[in-house]
Amino acid sequence: MVNRQVVGAHYGLKDWIVQRATAVIMLVYTAALILFLLAMPSGYEGWKLLFGQTWVKVLTQTTLIALFLHAWVGIRDLWMDYIKPVGVRLTMHTLTAVWLVSCFIYSLKVVWGL
Numbered sequence: 001m002v003n004r005q006v007v008g009a010h011y012g013l014k015d016w017i018v019q020r021a022t023a024v025i026m027l028v029y030t031a032a033l034i035l036f037l038l039a040m041p042s043g044y045e046g047w048k049l050l051f052g053q054t055w056v057k058v059l060t061q062t063t064l065i066a067l068f069l070h071a072w073v074g075i076r077d078l079w080m081d082y083i084k085p086v087g088v089r090l091t092m093h094t095l096t097a098v099w100l101v102s103c104f105i106y107s108l109k110v111v112w113g114l
Contacts, residue, residue, distance in 0.1 A: 015073050022070035029063040057111050064107045068100045 040046040050056055075096050083089040108114050 015077065018069055018073050022066040022073075025066040026063055026070065029059060032059070061107065061111050064111070065104070068104055072096070072100055 036050055040050055051060070076093060079089050079092045079096070083092055
């Protein structure tokens with residue numbers, strides 16, 4: 001039987017790294033989007049021109065995946081910290097996972113037109 005150490009220097013490190021890495025991805029995307037918005041023609045044609053390019057779609061989808069991972073780690077930690085009954089916590093984890101997967105599927109439809 002393997003005992004899991006629940007305290008120490010490495011507990012939660014992966015979650016911390018995921019939170020920071022996804023935050024950086026979202027920050028870079030937001031800054032790039034602001035710059036493109038300032039440079040592109042206004043109106044529908046500008047948006048169509050910008051999001052008609054494959055690299056923008058890839059960057060957008062990557063950022064959305066980062067957002068979903070960021071949300072999962074944050075909300076999961078909230079449920080673990082503040083909901084003590086195991087059954088309720090498991091239900092909240094499941095509902096959160098279903099919601100985030102649904103958001104991911106819908107993001108594919110929106111970004112790629114699937």
